[in-house]
Amino acid sequence: MIKVLLAEDQHVVRAALAALLDLEPDLTVVAQAGRGDEVVPRALAAAPDVAVLDVDMPGLDGLEAAALLREELPSCRTLMLTGNGRPGHLRRALAAGVTGFLLKTAPPDELADAIRSTAAGRRVLDPSLAAAAWDLADNPLTPRETEILRLAATGAEPDEIAATLFLSSGTVRNNLTSVVTKLNARGRPDALRIATEAGWI
CATH class of the missing domain: 3.40.50.2300 (Response regulator)
Incomplete structure (x- = not known):
């Protein structure tokens, strides 16, 4: 059994x-x-x-x-x-x-x-x-970028993400900018869509 x-x-x-x-x-x-x-x-x-x-x-x-x-x-x-x-x-x-x-x-x-x-x-x-x-191409995001994007997908703002991960708001914003660039996205919502459809978050 x-x-x-x-x-x-x-x-x-x-x-x-x-x-x-x-x-x-x-x-x-x-x-x-x-x-x-x-x-x-x-x-x-x-x-x-x-x-x-x-x-x-x-x-x-x-x-x-x-x-x-x-x-x-x-x-x-x-x-x-x-x-x-x-x-x-x-x-x-x-x-x-x-x-x-x-x-x-x-x-x-x-x-x-x-x-x-x-x-x-x-x-x-x-x-x-x-x-x-x-x-499928490999996930181009670092573990930290993936973690931040996963939290952003819940609707959390950069200040909230920073408090959750014990980072500065500037670090979170820099990571989100890096994500948008790496994914060749038009902005944060587009980056979320791309990463979600690929199964990276």
Whole structure:
């Protein structure tokens, strides 16, 4: 029996996935989470074989949760499930040690098979995403620029970002200017769009 942790912030979707997976004779959902920061505590309590994580969740995104899970419970393999097929997310997932990456549009039997393959240690990648990720340019932003842009995407102003990251407002503004230049963007909103579509933030 393969024990599964299911993390998805939309309750109806999570409940439907859990019901579908519990119909499989060799799969059982042993834990559920609605936030990324609930993943590791619930995994440590339930010891799942596979964690199925949504990419976009409150608290921590699924990719950050996957990286923490790899550190805290390396025996648990991770399968990302997302509605946003961004190649940059796939690259971040691979860097976080994720075993599988599947779109939410996949049929239920494909998800069940992906969980089995992930549990067996086999890599599972959506073919269209894999091809797009191969062609995607590397993220040109530094980790600091990425962090600042991620906060800017929440609507935070430079002064708020500076206070959060213990930086000066001038440093934040300089980094945002650098981001716009590196991405060849027309301004901050365009830079946010480019980075988001690429999956860099």
